[in-house]
Amino acid sequence: MAEQHTASDCKQRASQGAGGSVSGNGRPNTAAGCGGGGGGLSGGLTQPAGWQSLLSFTILFLAWLAGFSSRLFAVIRFESIIHEFDPWFNYRSTHHLSTNGFYEFLNWFDERAWYPLGRIVGGTVYPGLMVTAGLIHYLLNLLNVTVHIRDVCVFLAPIFSGLTAISTFLLTRELWNQGAGLLAACFIAIVPGYISRSVAGSFDNEGIAIFALQFTYYLWVKSVKTGSVFWTIGCCLSYFYMVSAWGGYVFIINLIPLHVFVLLLMQRYSRRLYIAYSTFYIVGLVLSMQIPFVGFQPIRTSEHMAAAGVFALLQAYAFLQYLKDRLTKQEFQTLFFLGVSLAAGVVFLTVIYLTYTGETPNLPDSVCFRYAKIHIPIIASVSEHQPTTWVSFFFDLHILVCTFPAGLWFCIKNINDERVFVALYAISAVYFAGVMVRLMLTLTPVVCMLSAIAFSSVFEHYLGDDMKRENPPAEDSKEGLGPNIKSIVTMLMLMLLMMFAVHCTWVTSNAYSSPSVVLASYNHDGSRNILDDFREAYYWLRQNTDEHARVMSWWDYGYQIAGMANRTTLVDNNTWNNSHIALVGKAMSSNESAAYEIMKSLDVDYVLIIFGGVIGYSGDDINKFLWMVRIAEGEHPKDIRESDYFTPQGEFRVDKAGSPTLLNCLMYKMSYYRFGEMQVTLDFRTPPGFDRTRNAEIGNKDIRLKHLEEAFTSEHWLVRIYRVKKQENRQALDHKDLLSVLI
Amino acid sequence: MSLSVIAVISRFLEEYRSSTSNKLKVIDAYLLYILLTGAFQFLYCLLVGTFPFNSFLSGFISSVGSFILAVCLRIQINPQNKGDFLSVSPERAFADFLFAHTVLHLVVVNFIG
Numbered sequence: 001m002a003e004q005h006t007a008s009d010c011k012q013r014a015s016q017g018a019g020g021s022v023s024g025n026g027r028p029n030t031a032a033g034c035g036g037g038g039g040g041l042s043g044g045l046t047q048p049a050g051w052q053s054l055l056s057f058t059i060l061f062l063a064w065l066a067g068f069s070s071r072l073f074a075v076i077r078f079e080s081i082i083h084e085f086d087p088w089f090n091y092r093s094t095h096h097l098s099t100n101g102f103y104e105f106l107n108w109f110d111e112r113a114w115y116p117l118g119r120i121v122g123g124t125v126y127p128g129l130m131v132t133a134g135l136i137h138y139l140l141n142l143l144n145v146t147v148h149i150r151d152v153c154v155f156l157a158p159i160f161s162g163l164t165a166i167s168t169f170l171l172t173r174e175l176w177n178q179g180a181g182l183l184a185a186c187f188i189a190i191v192p193g194y195i196s197r198s199v200a201g202s203f204d205n206e207g208i209a210i211f212a213l214q215f216t217y218y219l220w221v222k223s224v225k226t227g228s229v230f231w232t233i234g235c236c237l238s239y240f241y242m243v244s245a246w247g248g249y250v251f252i253i254n255l256i257p258l259h260v261f262v263l264l265l266m267q268r269y270s271r272r273l274y275i276a277y278s279t280f281y282i283v284g285l286v287l288s289m290q291i292p293f294v295g296f297q298p299i300r301t302s303e304h305m306a307a308a309g310v311f312a313l314l315q316a317y318a319f320l321q322y323l324k325d326r327l328t329k330q331e332f333q334t335l336f337f338l339g340v341s342l343a344a345g346v347v348f349l350t351v352i353y354l355t356y357t358g359e360t361p362n363l364p365d366s367v368c369f370r371y372a373k374i375h376i377p378i379i380a381s382v383s384e385h386q387p388t389t390w391v392s393f394f395f396d397l398h399i400l401v402c403t404f405p406a407g408l409w410f411c412i413k414n415i416n417d418e419r420v421f422v423a424l425y426a427i428s429a430v431y432f433a434g435v436m437v438r439l440m441l442t443l444t445p446v447v448c449m450l451s452a453i454a455f456s457s458v459f460e461h462y463l464g465d466d467m468k469r470e471n472p473p474a475e476d477s478k479e480g481l482g483p484n485i486k487s488i489v490t491m492l493m494l495m496l497l498m499m500f501a502v503h504c505t506w507v508t509s510n511a512y513s514s515p516s517v518v519l520a521s522y523n524h525d526g527s528r529n530i531l532d533d534f535r536e537a538y539y540w541l542r543q544n545t546d547e548h549a550r551v552m553s554w555w556d557y558g559y560q561i562a563g564m565a566n567r568t569t570l571v572d573n574n575t576w577n578n579s580h581i582a583l584v585g586k587a588m589s590s591n592e593s594a595a596y597e598i599m600k601s602l603d604v605d606y607v608l609i610i611f612g613g614v615i616g617y618s619g620d621d622i623n624k625f626l627w628m629v630r631i632a633e634g635e636h637p638k639d640i641r642e643s644d645y646f647t648p649q650g651e652f653r654v655d656k657a658g659s660p661t662l663l664n665c666l667m668y669k670m671s672y673y674r675f676g677e678m679q680v681t682l683d684f685r686t687p688p689g690f691d692r693t694r695n696a697e698i699g700n701k702d703i704r705l706k707h708l709e710e711a712f713t714s715e716h717w718l719v720r721i722y723r724v725k726k727q728e729n730r731q732a733l734d735h736k737d738l739l740s741v742l743i
Numbered sequence: 744m745s746l747s748v749i750a751v752i753s754r755f756l757e758e759y760r761s762s763t764s765n766k767l768k769v770i771d772a773y774l775l776y777i778l779l780t781g782a783f784q785f786l787y788c789l790l791v792g793t794f795p796f797n798s799f800l801s802g803f804i805s806s807v808g809s810f811i812l813a814v815c816l817r818i819q820i821n822p823q824n825k826g827d828f829l830s831v832s833p834e835r836a837f838a839d840f841l842f843a844h845t846v847l848h849l850v851v852v853n854f855i856g
Contacts, residue, residue, distance in 0.1 A: 227827060233839075274818070278814070286851065286854060296800070
């Protein structure tokens with residue numbers, strides 16, 4: 001009983017220390033200190049500090065295990081395969097790195113993409129992901145653990161999710177206390193917002209970038225707290241890893257200066273802050289320019305100007321503080337006026353110089369607007385760039401999105417330097433998550449941290465033992481909480497957490513574990529039907545076409561064709577050249593003869609399209625067709641007009657009432673070639689040629705192709721490949737000309 | 744503006760000469776030297792042009808970085824600031840200084856091309 005008394009005593013002190021402090025006191029030292037004291041006093045629970053660290057270690061290990069396991073649904077259900085589209089390019093690059101070495105990878109010019117332009121891969125890619133996977137592969141093979149590079153790539157993201165949980169634990173522990181840290185680690189291990197981009201098989205930048213982000217923020221908070229250059233250099237090195245991993249590093253290089261600026265405004269300037277930010281800016285700047293893709297952007301583009309501006313401001317502020325300490329008020333005022341006029345003169349001259357040379361940074365092109373660009377159709381067409389709905393917030397974050405404002409309130413109420421940082425992080429992340437679905441990922445870590453803080457505060461308040469305090473309150477006094485309400489609230493909170501865990505697992509299993517390369521459907525009796533059409537078609541291409549054949553398809557499939565079929569493609573998911581994509585779009589939307597001219601000029605050998613009419617697959621090329629038309633119209637407005645493809649009533653129809661331009665364009669012909677004869681469903685009341693995706697009987701059943709011939713159609717007609725015929729040797733003569741020659 | 748600027752500056756210099764310890768004065772001399780090297784590099788760039796830009800940047804950032812790190816060292820070993828840096832002893836400050844310089848110069852040498 002005695003040791004329980006001291007243990008709860010420590011808890012009271014810890015909760016008072018964490019809850020009631022005003023200046024930077026959320027440190028776990030109090031718990032550890034009185035834990036040690038409790039061990040000395042009593043004889044029961046020896047070394048509570050040891051038990052505490054064992055408990056933390058076990059919880060973190062279990063969080064890593066939970067995060068790893070819940071990402072394995074796709075691997076268990078299907079196989080260990082790279083998912084989606086972008087990861088195929090990353091996989092192909094990593095394969096190139098592991099077979100050819102680091103310098104070959106850095107200087108790689110890929111002539112099998114974007115024919116005939118090619119792509120400078122070394123200079124247009126963030127190498128962190130490939131280098132990480134390549135390094136792990138190299139080390140394992142060095143130890144004679146022969147793992148194939150594909151397996152390293154597939155399982156990299158789940159392993160890094162465990163590391164993300166640990167760095168979130170460290171960051172939250174710096175902000176609040178150890179209990180909140182453990183809760184945050186558990187949250188981020190299973191939260192669907194993060195899982196969506198880091199399942200096993202999703203070999204993409206975000207898998208390692210979120211770990212680098214959290215770790216950089218942890219080191220930044222640590223360096224602001226201690227003012228030591230060692231932690232700041234650690235932060236710079238972590239920032240360098242983040243720059244190599246993801247384009248989202250711009251978020252860090254804007255959030256940290258914003259933090260410094262707000263601290264200056266709040267009159268919380270301190271020498272530790274000066275040391276931390278100045279060192280971080282300079283060493284981080286030169287480190288970030290080592291990545292070829294980033295190059296000289298940190299001193300040229302407007303996204304990085306905020307950091308430079310705050311750096312200059314901080315130098316001036318620190319120098320003024322130094323002078324203020326040495327001089328009297330009057331002397332300081334004299335110098336201050338002189339300094340301000342000098343600074344104004346310098347700024348004026350700089351503005352004149354910049355406008356004269358025309359190099360003004362385009363301020364509206366700043367970070368906020370960049371993410372909200374909706375005027376370029378190719379950016380607007382990507383589904384991940386759509387604005388976020390309320391449903392997505394709840395779907396991805398469940399109960400955390402409701403408790404996160406409470407955590408934010410607790411942080412603001414007990415403000416100190418590092419809690420200002422997390423408040424700014426929360427506000428900016430909420431803004432970005434509202435703009436684009438894809439940026440929900442940046443919101444997830446901060447929501448996990450702040451919800452953990454909220455839950456931790458609530459639990460501390462309601463789990464503390466009132467009866468064992470120094471002066472236990474009287475039985476029916478208004479102070480202290482009755483045991484009933486405490487257990488009710490604790491039960492409620494635990495139920496919420498359990499429902500959260502169930503929801504996360506359900507969402508991961510149903511929504512985020514599909515490889516997209518292999519489709520599965522379920523019959524009436526529950527048995528599974530696997531549709532492996534994509535891989536069937538890509539392997540046909542790989543084995544039955546010439547090695548230097550060029551394949552034209554819409555840009556979505558470019559990476560997969562390059563990765564699985566190993567053929568040269570015209571456009572792929574990198575979408576860096578809008579005119580080239582518009583050319584392909586024009587070829588798909590024009591009639592066969594005009595398209596043939598374009599295909600001849602681009603040396604196309606095969607055309608690949610996706611057609612979902614037989615099985616009802618809704619992601620096929622006819623459904624994407626209007627985007628092709630819009631993109632082509634953007635570059636060739638005289639040849640392609642979107643309104644031509646609609647009926648006079650303004651509908652998009654593929655049946656007999658559809659517009660003649662649509663019924664004669666290349667995409668329509670390729671999709672529905674020979675489809676008119678096909679009895680799609682077993683039910684003979686539906687006519688042949690019934691498109692199950694559009695729920696319409698197609699208009700033009702008798703399609704004849706002049707310049708293309710069908711090369712391959714997959715089992716369920718999902719992928720259709722056509723060969724482009726070469727020009728005929730001799731032009732066919734007209735009968736009239738023949739007669740005039742003979743006579 | 745009751746006092747002239749010159750008077751203020753001369754008084755400041757007098758006070759600086761008398762009240763700063765020798766250790767800090769050595770660091771201040773080093774700071775002045777670094778400032779001059781940075782200024783000369785910038786002047787050279789203005790006169791001769793920015794090709795090769797990465798070399799100029801690496802040299803200039805090396806100067807600025809050394810300056811900042813020396814300022815940080817000066818702040819950390821100043822006994823008047825002891826209250827701010829409870830966990831950083833002067834020896835630790837110097838060790839951090841060396842570590843930071845190692846990292847900075849490794850990157851600068853890589854960047855200089």
